[in-house]
Amino acid sequence: MTDHSSDNRLMHWSKTKNLMIVHMIIWFFFAYIVHWFATDLNQFRFLDFPVGYYMAAQGSLFAFVIQLFIFVKQQDGIDRECGVAEDD
Amino acid sequence: MSWFRLQGRFVDNLSKIYILYTGGFLVFVALMAALEQAGLGADTIGILFVAFTIVIYALIGWLSRTMQVDAYYVAGREVPPVFNGMATAADWMSGASFVAMAGGVYMAGHPYLAFVVGWTGGYVLVAVLMAPYLRKFGCYTVPDFIGTRYGGNTSRLLAVLVLVIASFTYVTAQIDATGTIASRVLQIPYAVGVWFGLLGILLCSMLGGMRAVTWTQVAQYIVLIIAYLVPVFWMSIKQDFGWFPQFVYGDAVARIQELEPLLGVGTLKPAQPVPGMSALTTLHATPGDSTMAAWKFVTLVACMMLGTASLPHILMRYFTTPSVRAARSSVAWSLFFITLLYFTAPALATLTKLQVLDPNLATSIIGKSIADVNALEWIQKWAAVGMLRVTDANGDGILQINEFFMRADIVVLATPEIAGLPYVVSGLVAAGGMAAAMSTADGLLLAIANALSHDLYYKIIDPKAETRKRLLVARILLFGIGAAGALVASLQLTGILGAVAWAFCFAMSGLFFPLVLGVWWKRANRPGAIAGMAVGLGVGSWYLYMVKFAGMTPWIGLDDLRFGIVGASASLVAMVVVTLMTEAPDAETQAMVDEVRIPSGQTILGSTH
Numbered sequence: 001m002t003d004h005s006s007d008n009r010l011m012h013w014s015k016t017k018n019l020m021i022v023h024m025i026i027w028f029f030f031a032y033i034v035h036w037f038a039t040d041l042n043q044f045r046f047l048d049f050p051v052g053y054y055m056a057a058q059g060s061l062f063a064f065v066i067q068l069f070i071f072v073k074q075q076d077g078i079d080r081e082c083g084v085a086e087d088d
Numbered sequence: 089m090s091w092f093r094l095q096g097r098f099v100d101n102l103s104k105i106y107i108l109y110t111g112g113f114l115v116f117v118a119l120m121a122a123l124e125q126a127g128l129g130a131d132t133i134g135i136l137f138v139a140f141t142i143v144i145y146a147l148i149g150w151l152s153r154t155m156q157v158d159a160y161y162v163a164g165r166e167v168p169p170v171f172n173g174m175a176t177a178a179d180w181m182s183g184a185s186f187v188a189m190a191g192g193v194y195m196a197g198h199p200y201l202a203f204v205v206g207w208t209g210g211y212v213l214v215a216v217l218m219a220p221y222l223r224k225f226g227c228y229t230v231p232d233f234i235g236t237r238y239g240g241n242t243s244r245l246l247a248v249l250v251l252v253i254a255s256f257t258y259v260t261a262q263i264d265a266t267g268t269i270a271s272r273v274l275q276i277p278y279a280v281g282v283w284f285g286l287l288g289i290l291l292c293s294m295l296g297g298m299r300a301v302t303w304t305q306v307a308q309y310i311v312l313i314i315a316y317l318v319p320v321f322w323m324s325i326k327q328d329f330g331w332f333p334q335f336v337y338g339d340a341v342a343r344i345q346e347l348e349p350l351l352g353v354g355t356l357k358p359a360q361p362v363p364g365m366s367a368l369t370t371l372h373a374t375p376g377d378s379t380m381a382a383w384k385f386v387t388l389v390a391c392m393m394l395g396t397a398s399l400p401h402i403l404m405r406y407f408t409t410p411s412v413r414a415a416r417s418s419v420a421w422s423l424f425f426i427t428l429l430y431f432t433a434p435a436l437a438t439l440t441k442l443q444v445l446d447p448n449l450a451t452s453i454i455g456k457s458i459a460d461v462n463a464l465e466w467i468q469k470w471a472a473v474g475m476l477r478v479t480d481a482n483g484d485g486i487l488q489i490n491e492f493f494m495r496a497d498i499v500v501l502a503t504p505e506i507a508g509l510p511y512v513v514s515g516l517v518a519a520g521g522m523a524a525a526m527s528t529a530d531g532l533l534l535a536i537a538n539a540l541s542h543d544l545y546y547k548i549i550d551p552k553a554e555t556r557k558r559l560l561v562a563r564i565l566l567f568g569i570g571a572a573g574a575l576v577a578s579l580q581l582t583g584i585l586g587a588v589a590w591a592f593c594f595a596m597s598g599l600f601f602p603l604v605l606g607v608w609w610k611r612a613n614r615p616g617a618i619a620g621m622a623v624g625l626g627v628g629s630w631y632l633y634m635v636k637f638a639g640m641t642p643w644i645g646l647d648d649l650r651f652g653i654v655g656a657s658a659s660l661v662a663m664v665v666v667t668l669m670t671e672a673p674d675a676e677t678q679a680m681v682d683e684v685r686i687p688s689g690q691t692i693l694g695s696t697h
Contacts, residue, residue, distance in 0.1 A: 009682065009685075009686060012686060020217070024216065031206075031390075032390075036382045036385075036386060038375040038385070042373070042375070045338070047336075047338045048341070048342060049337075050341065052198075054338075056201035056202075056204065057193075057201055057434040058334070058431050058434075060208070060209065061205070061208045061430060062431075064208050065420070068212060068419060071215060071420070072215070072417045076413055076416075084686040085688060086411045086412060086688050
C-alpha cells in the first residue's frame with residue numbers, strides 16, 4: 001500500500017536522514033579513525049595479526065559488508081513503515 | 089541456449105544457467121590439468137585458457153544482442169540484485185585489482201592497504217547516498233541525472249565531460265592490461281596484443297550494450313574469482329600454511345616481521361636502481377610512525393572512496409535492477425563479492441613474500457647462492473621477459489634483499505610458479521586477469537559511449553533521432569572510443585595503477601558533490617552545479633598538472649594520486665557559494681527531488697526516453 005501524504009513523506013525523509021547519519025558515522029570510524037591509530041593498534045594482537053594491520057587488510061572490509069546488509073534491512077523497514085515502499 | 093531445455097525466459101533461469109556455466113568451466117580446468125599430465129605444452133594450455141574464455145564471452149555477447157533502447161542502455165531493468173552484484177564486482181575489479189593489488193601490498197606494505205580499504209568502503213557511500221535515488225530517477229546515464237535534476241544543456245555537457253575524462257583515463261589502463269596478458273600468453277607483440285584485447289572487449293558489448301555487458305560480466309566474475317582463489321588455497325595447502333589462509337596468515341605476518349631485520353629489509357638499499365622494477369625496501373606491516381604517514385593513508389582512502397561513489401560505470405550498474413529496493417541490496421551484494429577478492433590479496437602478498445624470504449622454506453631465494461637462484465625455472469622465465477632481475481652488486485655470490493628486483497605486477501602471475509604448482513594454475517590466472525581487465529574495460533567503454541550517444545547526440549544534437557539511428561550511433565561511438573583507447577594504451581604512458589588512481593580523483597573532483605547534493609540538498613540549483621563541476625574539474629586538473637609536471641611542492645602531502653581532495657574541496661565550496669548566491673530551484677524541480685527520495689511511484693524519467 002502506498003500513501004503519499006506529506007506527513008508520511010516528512011517522517012520518511014527525517015528517518016532516512018537519521019539512518020544516513022548513523023551509517024556515515026560508522027563508515028567514518030572504520031574508514032579513517034581506526035587507520036589513523038594503526039601504529040598504536042599494532043601493539044595488540046587479534047588472531048595473531050597486529051590489530052592495525054588486520055583492520056586495514058580485513059577488519060574494515062568486513063565491517064563495511066555487514067553494515068551494508070544491515071542498512072538495506074533498516075531502510076526497507078523505514079520505507080514500509082512510512083508507506084512509501086514499492087509493491088512486492 | 090539450445091543445448092538444454094529451459095522453461096521461460098533467460099532471466100527466469102539465471103541460477104541454473106550460471107551454475108551450469110561454472111560447472112562447465114571447472115570441467116574445462118580439470119581437462120586442461122589432465123592434458124598437462126598427458127604432456128601438453130604450457131604455451132598451448134595458456135592459449136586454450138584465454139581463447140576458450142573469450143569465445144564464451146563473445147557467445148554471451150551475441151546471444152544478448154538487442155535493438156531495444158532500454159535493453160541497450162539499462163539491460164531492460166531486470167537484473168536481480170545478486171547477479172547485478174556479481175556484474176558490478178567484475179565491472180569494478182580491474183586489471184589493477186587482479187594483477188597489481190597483491191603486488192602493491194607485497195612491495196609497499198601497510199601504506200598500500202589504503203587502496204584495499206578505499207576500494208571497498210566507497211560502496212557504503214554508493215548505497216547510502218546515491219544508488220537507490222539514481223535508480224528511482226530512472227536515468228540511462230549519470231549525465232542524464234545531472235541534466236534533468238539541474239536542467240539545461242550546460243550542466244549535462246559538463247557532466248559528460250567529467251565522465252569522459254575520468255573513464256577514458258581508466259579505460260586505457262584496462263586495455264593496456266588486456267594487451268599485456270594477451271601478448272604474454274599468446275606470445276604476440278604488445279602492440280598487437282592491445283588490439284586483440286580490444287577485439288575481445290568489443291565482442292562482448294557491441295551487439296547488446298548494457299544487456300550483453302551485464303551477462304558477460306557475471307560470467308567474467310565467476311572466472312576471475314575462481315582464478316584468484318584457487319591458486320591461493322592450493323598454494324596454502326601445499327606449503328602447509330593452513331586450509332583457510334585468509335584467516336590464519338597472522339603468524340606469517342609475524343614471521344616476516346621477525347625476518348625483516350635479519351635480511352635487512354628497509355635498511356639495505358639497492359646500489360643501483362633498475363628502471364621499472366623495484367627491490368623490497370619497505371616493512372610489511374609497519375605503518376609510518378608519523379602524523380604525515382597517517383594523513384597520507386586516510387587521504388588516499390578518501391580519494392578512492394569518493395571516487396568510487398562518483399564513477400559513472402559503477403553507478404550505472406544500479407540502473408539495471410528491477411526496483412529501488414533491489415538497487416540497494418545489490419550494492420551490498422556487490423561489496424560482498426568484491427570483498428572475497430580484496431581480503432585475499434593481502435594474504436596472497438604475505439604468503440608469497442614469506443616463501444621468497446623465509447630460509448626455512450624450500451622456495452626461498454634470499455640468502456641463497458646467485459647461481460642456484462638463476463637456475464630456478466620461474467626466475468629464468470620472468471627475467472627473460474624483463475619483469476625480474478637478479479644482480480650481484482657486492483660480488484659475494486649470495487643473493488641479498490637489495491639485489492633482487494621485480495615488477496610488482498608479477499606477484500599474482502608468478503605465485504603459482506614460485507610455489508611449484510602445475511602450469512594449469514598459471515593458465516587459469518591468465519584467464520582471470522583477462523576477465524578482470526576485459527569486464528572493467530567493457531563497463532567503462534559503454535559508460536563513455538552511452539553518455540556521448542544518449543546525452544550529447546540524442547538529448548542535445550538530434551532529439552528526433554529514431555531508435556535505429558540512436559543505437560547505431562551508440563555502436564559507432566563504442567568502436568571509435570575503444571580504438572582511441574587502444575591507441576593511447578599502445579603509447580604506454582604511465583604504469584597501470586597511476587592512471588587508475590587519477591580516474592578516481594577526476595571523478596570525485598567533478599561529480600561527487602553535484603550528485604550527492606542533487607539528492608540531499610533540495611536548494612542546490614543549476615548555477616551551483618555548473619560551478620561545482622567546472623571549478624572541481626578545473627582546480628583538480630590544474631593541481632595535478634602543477635604537482636606532476638610543473639614541479640610544484642604538493643600541499644600537505646597531497647601528491648598526484650590524491651589531487652581529488654583539492655578538486656572536490658574546490659567543487660564543494662564553489663557549488664555551495666554559487667547556489668546560495670542565486671535563486672532557489674523552481675517548485676517543479678523541488679517536487680522532483682521529493683519524488684526521488686521515496687522508493688514508490690513512477691520513475692522521474694519514463695522507461696524509454
